[in-house]
Amino acid sequence: MSKAAIHYSFDHEHLLGIDGLHPLDLTHILDLANDYAEATRSGKRADPVLSGKTVVNLFFENSTRTMSSFEIAARRLGADVVSMPVAQSSVKKGETLIDTAMTLNAMKPDVLVVRHSASGGAKLLSRKVDCAVINAGDGTHEHPTQGLLDTLTIRRNKGRVEGLKVVICGDIVHSRVARSTTLALHLLGAEVHLCAPRTLMPSGTETWGAASATSDFDAALEGADVVMMLRLQLERMDGAYLPSRREYFRYFGLTAERLALAREDAIVMHPGPMNRGIEIESAIADGERSVITEQVEMGVAVREAVLHLLAGGRS
Amino acid sequence: MSLSIYNARLLDPASGLDETGAILIEDGAIKSVTPGAASAHEGAKSALDAGGLCLAPGLIDLRVKTGEPGDEQKETLATASRAAVAGGVTSLVVMPDTKPVVDDVALVRFISDRAKASAQARIYPAGALTTGLKGDAMAEIGLMADAGAVLFTNGDTPVSNPSIMKRAMTYAASRGAIVMSRPDDTALKGSGVMNAGAFAARKGLAGIAKEAEWIGAARDLMLAEATGCTLILDQVSTLRTLEMIADSRDRGASVFSTIAAHSLFFNELDVGDYLTYCKVNPPFRDEDTRQSMITALKAGWIDAVVSAHDPQPPEEKRLPFGEASFGAAGLETTLSALLSFHHDGPLSLLEVLAPITSKPADMIGLPQGRLSEGTPADLILFDPNKPWLCERENLRSRSTNSPFDGRRLQGIVLKTFVGGEQVFER
Numbered sequence: 001m002s003k004a005a006i007h008y009s010f011d012h013e014h015l016l017g018i019d020g021l022h023p024l025d026l027t028h029i030l031d032l033a034n035d036y037a038e039a040t041r042s043g044k045r046a047d048p049v050l051s052g053k054t055v056v057n058l059f060f061e062n063s064t065r066t067m068s069s070f071e072i073a074a075r076r077l078g079a080d081v082v083s084m085p086v087a088q089s090s091v092k093k094g095e096t097l098i099d100t101a102m103t104l105n106a107m108k109p110d111v112l113v114v115r116h117s118a119s120g121g122a123k124l125l126s127r128k129v130d131c132a133v134i135n136a137g138d139g140t141h142e143h144p145t146q147g148l149l150d151t152l153t154i155r156r157n158k159g160r161v162e163g164l165k166v167v168i169c170g171d172i173v174h175s176r177v178a179r180s181t182t183l184a185l186h187l188l189g190a191e192v193h194l195c196a197p198r199t200l201m202p203s204g205t206e207t208w209g210a211a212s213a214t215s216d217f218d219a220a221l222e223g224a225d226v227v228m229m230l231r232l233q234l235e236r237m238d239g240a241y242l243p244s245r246r247e248y249f250r251y252f253g254l255t256a257e258r259l260a261l262a263r264e265d266a267i268v269m270h271p272g273p274m275n276r277g278i279e280i281e282s283a284i285a286d287g288e289r290s291v292i293t294e295q296v297e298m299g300v301a302v303r304e305a306v307l308h309l310l311a312g313g314r315s
Numbered sequence: 316m317s318l319s320i321y322n323a324r325l326l327d328p329a330s331g332l333d334e335t336g337a338i339l340i341e342d343g344a345i346k347s348v349t350p351g352a353a354s355a356h357e358g359a360k361s362a363l364d365a366g367g368l369c370l371a372p373g374l375i376d377l378r379v380k381t382g383e384p385g386d387e388q389k390e391t392l393a394t395a396s397r398a399a400v401a402g403g404v405t406s407l408v409v410m411p412d413t414k415p416v417v418d419d420v421a422l423v424r425f426i427s428d429r430a431k432a433s434a435q436a437r438i439y440p441a442g443a444l445t446t447g448l449k450g451d452a453m454a455e456i457g458l459m460a461d462a463g464a465v466l467f468t469n470g471d472t473p474v475s476n477p478s479i480m481k482r483a484m485t486y487a488a489s490r491g492a493i494v495m496s497r498p499d500d501t502a503l504k505g506s507g508v509m510n511a512g513a514f515a516a517r518k519g520l521a522g523i524a525k526e527a528e529w530i531g532a533a534r535d536l537m538l539a540e541a542t543g544c545t546l547i548l549d550q551v552s553t554l555r556t557l558e559m560i561a562d563s564r565d566r567g568a569s570v571f572s573t574i575a576a577h578s579l580f581f582n583e584l585d586v587g588d589y590l591t592y593c594k595v596n597p598p599f600r601d602e603d604t605r606q607s608m609i610t611a612l613k614a615g616w617i618d619a620v621v622s623a624h625d626p627q628p629p630e631e632k633r634l635p636f637g638e639a640s641f642g643a644a645g646l647e648t649t650l651s652a653l654l655s656f657h658h659d660g661p662l663s664l665l666e667v668l669a670p671i672t673s674k675p676a677d678m679i680g681l682p683q684g685r686l687s688e689g690t691p692a693d694l695i696l697f698d699p700n701k702p703w704l705c706e707r708e709n710l711r712s713r714s715t716n717s718p719f720d721g722r723r724l725q726g727i728v729l730k731t732f733v734g735g736e737q738v739f740e741r
Contacts (some may be wrong), residue, residue: 010386019517098633118635119519120589139637141519204513 010309014126014133017142018183018266024188030152033305037152037298040076046304048078051314053110055220057083059136060097060116065272066136066145069296070113073303077312079110097121098128105129113186114138121203132310140174145306147180149298154226156298157267162189167220167262169195170230170279171241171251172213173202177271178230182208197252199241209264214264217252221261228269229254229279237278254280259289267291317341318735319355323365323696327372328669329685335559338370340692343734348686365696369664372672372684373405373436373693373731374650377466377495378549378621380642384422385414390626390713395646398436398712400739402647403728404622405436405693406676406683411443412470418443418454422461435738437693439465439679444483444494450474453483455470457490465679468495468549471596471641472593475501477534484544486651493679494539495547498532498556499597501724508637510583510598518589520636523598532556536563536570545569547678550599552578554607557616571678572616575623577643577718579608585718591632591639592718595623612670613661619675620699620728622649626714644712647705648719654699654726664699692735699726 008024018026039046055074059067067083074081086100097116104112111132114122119139126133137143155161166185172178172194182192185210194205194213205213214220221227239244254268268280268290276282285292321337325348338348339359347356355362376399382389390407398405409426411417417426423440430438442464446452456467468486474480474495480496487494504527509515511522532548536559539546551557551572563570581599593599600608611617625642632639649671656662676684683691704721707715731739 096634098387098629116635118637120637121635123588124635126634139519173516179517179519202513202516203511204516207513207517 012310015144015306015310016122016126016133016135018144018147018180018187019142021187023187023233024153026148026184026289027308028303029148029305030155032308033148033152033301034156034297036304037278040301046076046100048244049075049308050074050079053079053311054108055079055081055111055113055307055311056109057081057113058100058104058115059083059169060114060121061137063115063137065296066115066309069299070136070303073300074307076300077304077307079128079307097125100127101128105131111307128222134306134310137176139176141176142180144180145299145302146177147184148294149302150177150181150228150269150271151184152298152302153269153295154185154190155269156294157291158225161185164190165193165227166190166226167195167224168228168230169217169220169254171200171232171236172196172230173200174207174233174236175230179208181228182210186210193220195252197242197248200236217259218261221258224262224265224266226269227254227259231271231273232279234275235269249278253278254284256281256284259284269295271295316735317346317359318361318363319359320363320365320370320696321352321355323370324367325350325527325686326369326664326668327686328665329673329687331665332686333665335367338597338686338694339507340732340735343692343736345524345686345688345690345692347688364473365670368729369697369699371668371695372686374403374671375403375675375681375684375734376407376622376624376646376649376671377547377619377675378410379407379624379646380410380412380626382626383413384425388713389628391428391433392438393433394711394713395626396436396438397741398644398646398710399436400731400733401711401728402622403650403695403697403731404646405695406681408439408441408465408679410470411441411468412448416443416448417441418448419485420455420458422466422631423459427463429619435675436733439463441465441495442467444469445474445479448455448472453479456483456487456492460490460492466493466495466547467683471497473497473499473501473531474545480535481533481538481542484538484542484546488542488544493545493547495549496535497549498528498535498551500527500530503527503530508594508598510600512583512601514583514586518586525555525600526697528553528556529559529598531645532559532656536560536568539563539570540566540568543569547571547573549573550575550578550597550621551617552600552608553604553704554611555643557611561616567604571618573619573621574612574617575617575645576620576649577623577645579605579612580618580652580655581605586636589636590718591634591636592716592720594636594639594641595643596641609660612656613616613666617670618678620649621654622646624712626712627716628714632716634680642716644710644714644717646712647710648717648724650697650728651703651705651724651726652701652719655724657699660723692732694732695728696730697726697728701725701727703727
């Protein structure tokens with residue numbers, strides 16, 4: 001254990017974003033998550049550090065993948081889990097986010113895992129409740145556990161994060177994944193290049209720590225260690241932000257030909273769910289350089305680590 | 316009934332007067348202004364020693380929203396006027412976007428009658444420019460003007476059809492009516508909720524680009540030039556819009572600008588972690604823009620500063636940022652906000668007062684807003700240096716959605732007079 005780590009303790013009440021975390025926090029979460037990943041792989045049962053604790057999954061937007069991932073992570077640590085896909089429930093009848101939160105808060109959960117369509121939704125909720133809040137995606141703002149799982153996947157495959165060239169390509173402007181992952185990778189010293197058509201590229205990405213922002217995918221891929229493709233919402237194509245799907249695929253789709261521009265040992269990532277044939281060719285998504293399923297596996301491990309740190313006492 | 320206020324620092328931006336002296340009020344009007352006087356006017360029934368504090372015309376606010384009629388839970392004319400006089404505002408123009416919309420004579424009269432019955436300040440109704448503010452048919456501009464509407468506006472939702480806007484302005488010009496318009500291309504503004512830029516992108520919030528204001532302003536300025544209609548561009552937020560206004564003036568158009576006091580005080584970073592009290596339209600801009608607007612105010616390029624008072628109750632503000640309503644309560648903080656540019660900035664006290672007294676009075680043709688004989692005795696006595704903490708619990712508006720909540724400010728109104736009557740004392 002290094003000297004710096006001896007005096008370290010994770011003293012955050014919530015996990016609302018990567019923004020506000022220290023590189024030591026990240027390393028600490030990733031180390032713990034890696035232990036959980038290894039334990040699961042070797043068939044070891046995790047200590048029930050959340051035994052007797054209640055974790056509520058409050059999802060105002062539908063997401064089977066993320067909600068199940070949190071659910072599995074919490075159960076592995078022995079927590080009682082209640083999952084509420086509120087997208088179809090009382091919230092539709094005019095009950096506000098705050099009213100729902102106050103109601104749940106009165107039931108004394110230990111952790112609220114929240115996904116909401118509005119940027120700042122998790123932050124707003126954290127002001128009104130007494131328990132730990134984990135942001136599982138708020139609008140187009142952040143999705144911190146995704147940023148962490150991406151970073152862990154990269155670290156495991158490359159043995160390090162510092163100095164790597166990472167290219168993130170797709171709908172950057174609407175992507176909370178792009179924000180969280182860029183922030184996390186930058187904090188740990190990676191060089192992150194963002195790539196998107198100009199209509200889907202926000203301004204000021206240098207404040208997230210991005211090394212460059214370009215609409216030339218081929219140039220960006222030069223010498224890349226990691227290529228991460230983002231999901232393109234289908235409603236954003238067909239004339240609104242882009243002329244057509246095929247035009248997008250022509251300039252921004254990841255093909256075998258294009259991947260050859262990156263380093264030979266470059267890995268391919270995608271936060272899912274994928275639009276095969278639009279942002280990524282099937283052969284690449286399923287190919288040997290793809291670590292997309294490992295991302296899903298690390299998702300559970302990272303969520304175990306975060307739940308442990310926020311609700312399971314200090315490690 | 317006469318009152319002499321003496322030992323006061325008389326501040327009158329209309330005449331440039333800034334001198335200690337006395338003022339005599341008789342029958343609700345200013346009877347005489349006597350700079351240099353060392354004591355009260357002889358023969359005055361009562362006398363008030365101002366103790367060297369500032370005596371100035373009451374504030375004239377060209378843009379106030381209340382909830383009356385229709386949204387009285389937000390604000391009534393009575394509660395707005397209570398907040399107004401506490402902030403030194405003695406005349407206010409109320410916007411027509413109520414329920415129902417103030418788009419006919421009966422509603423103009425309703426506002427005037429309710430104000431007379433319940434309000435401590437002078438309240439002037441603004442009429443809707445188009446029926447129901449729908450933007451497709453012009454309202455009865457002439458009849459409403461005759462009934463007392465001082466200007467015509469489509470409120471927060473600009474008329475999108477330029478042909479209808481042009482005809483409404485042509486007609487208004489023929490009746491000598493003033494049109495006030497929010498320069499905003501609503502399609503380009505889209506679903507934006509804060510100033511477009513790096514901070515909005517980082518926060519994942521949709522931005523409102525400055526181009527939306529410029530395109531809206533360009534259209535309305537050209538229509539003002541073409542129709543001869545007097546136009547007030549409501550709540551300008553960028554220097555470039557002011558340059559466009561100056562250009563139109565050079566071409567002979569009768570055009571004016573206002574700015575919201577909070578837009579001079581805050582920048583986009585004040586939105587911070589999704590603080591919905593800082594969600595206003597136009598949005599708080601970047602710091603360079605804010606600084607340039609303070610410089611423009613100093614140079615006299617901005618005609619009037621408004622509170623843009625827009626009361627919103629908690630159910631409209633305790634929401635995720637994107638879903639919360641726009642608007643900030645501002646009646647009680649306009650003067651203090653502007654005084655900060657005297658204490659920490661380039662403005663003299665007269666420069667602070669001009670855009671909130673004589674200039675807006677001249678724009679809409681009101682006799683008050685100045686210290687001159689024969690005009691209504693709407694006056695404020697204020698201490699320009701007194702520090703105070705703005706806490707929303709202490710605000711008098713029915714809705715206390717103030718971005719100044721928790722801010723330390725310097726300078727505050729101690730007494731307010733409307734028509735010679737003291738209506739507020741702190």
